Amino acid sequence: MSDIDALQDALAGEHAVIWGYGVVGAEVTEKQQPDVRAAELAHRGRRDATAELLRSLAAVPTEAEAYYELPFPVTDPASGLRLAVHLEAGAAAAWRFVLGQTDDAELRRTALEALTASAVQATRWRLAAGTEPATVAFPGQ
Amino acid sequence: MGTPLSRRRVLVAFAAGAGALGGAGLLSACTGSPAPVTPISTVPTxxxxxxxxxxxxxxxxxxxxxxxxxxxxxxxxxLPLRKQTEEQVAALRLALALPRPSPTATGSGTSTAAPTTTAVPVDPVDPAVTLAAVRTAVRASGSTAAALCETTTAQRAPLVGSLAAAAACHELMLR
Known part of the structure; x- marks a missing residue:
């Protein structure tokens, strides 16, 4: 697998996360809406930057799917937060994978920023959900 | 073959100097012959x-x-943060092909010869001051990992990057 393939996977992951936050937003409480919106916006920015990066590498960025399968039923605020954790953990994994697919320092930095942002956001969602511990030893693994 | 302690010292000295070739050091130490260590011309200084x-x-x-x-x-x-840090230490030792620390050995000094592990200053009265000191140390460990993540091998980059991300999360928990 090349760094472009890994970036395409990360981009596909970002598409899925953005779609998933639509589901999260439909279920969580009013109080949590601003946090959901901010998290979603962060991923929109990441998606656009990744697509741009791929274009700069002469690759055609992967498009979003029309629909994604949920990993479990999302029916209330609690399962909504669980999905939010799942989304961020998935994004962290995709970006962690990119790290092992390139020797380019700048791409490593980009991937690490994304991995770290998702790991921190996952921690925030676990805190909001009251999940303990709120951190994991190896984010993205 | 020497006592377990002296064997460990050989291994630690070797790992500090020879990095990824620690596995070879383990082998040579177990057979009681340190000879194969020195002739390897590719051993980094x-x-x-x-x-x-x-x-x-x-x-x-x-x-x-x-x-x-x-x-x-x-x-x-x-405690949850400490436990996860312990898991990270174990993973790093594996990546470095270091032996497991013996039950009698304490954490400090098992990785390199220099005993650099002086604990952060603990405020006798204010837990917030102590917490801030720990937070600073966690952030520093994250910066070290983040910097190495850019230059390390592709094989190690995911682990090192994960450790940098974990430090950012732990820092959040110490606020």
Whole structure:
């Protein structure tokens, strides 16, 4: 697998996360809406930057799917937060994978920023959900 | 073959100097012959940079212990972080092909020869001051890992990057 393939996977992951936050937003409480919106916006920015990066590498960025399968039923605020954790953990994994697919320092930095942002956001969602511990030893693994 | 202690010392000295070739050191130490260590011309002279990441995580364990000892009310917050840091130390030792520490050996000094693991200053009165000191140490360990993540091998980059991300999360928990 090349760094472009890994970036395409990360981009596909970002598409899925953005779609998933639509589901999260439909279920969580009013109080949590601003946090959901901010998290979603962060991923929109990441998606656009990744697509741009791929274009700069002469690759055609992967498009979003029309629909994604949920990993479990999302029916209330609690399962909504669980999905939010799942989304961020998935994004962290995709970006962690990119790290092992390139020797380019700048791409490593980009991937690490994304991995770290998702790991921190996952921690925030676990805190909001009251999940303990709120951190994991190896984010993205 | 020497005592377990002297064997360990050989291994540690070897790992500090030879980095990824620690596996070969393990083999030679077990057969009681250190001879194969020196003739390898590709042995790098600089210490493996991953050792610095390991050292800082080992240092964090001492920081958590010192902070928890002085402020037991912080233990509930610190213990999960300490446990995960222990897992990270174990993973780093594996990546460095270092032997498992013996039960009698304490954390400090098992990774490199230099005993760099002096715990952070603990405030006798204010847990917030102690917490801030631990947080600073965690952030420093994250910066070390983040910097190494850019230059390390593709094989190690995911682990090192994960450790940098974990430090950012732990920092959040110490606020």
């Amino acid at each position: 600089a210490p493996d940079p991953l050792l610095a990441v390991l050292d800082e995580r080992v240092g964090l364990l001492a920081d958590y212990d010192a902070a928890g000892l002085q402020h037991p009310e912080l233990l509930a917050r610190l």
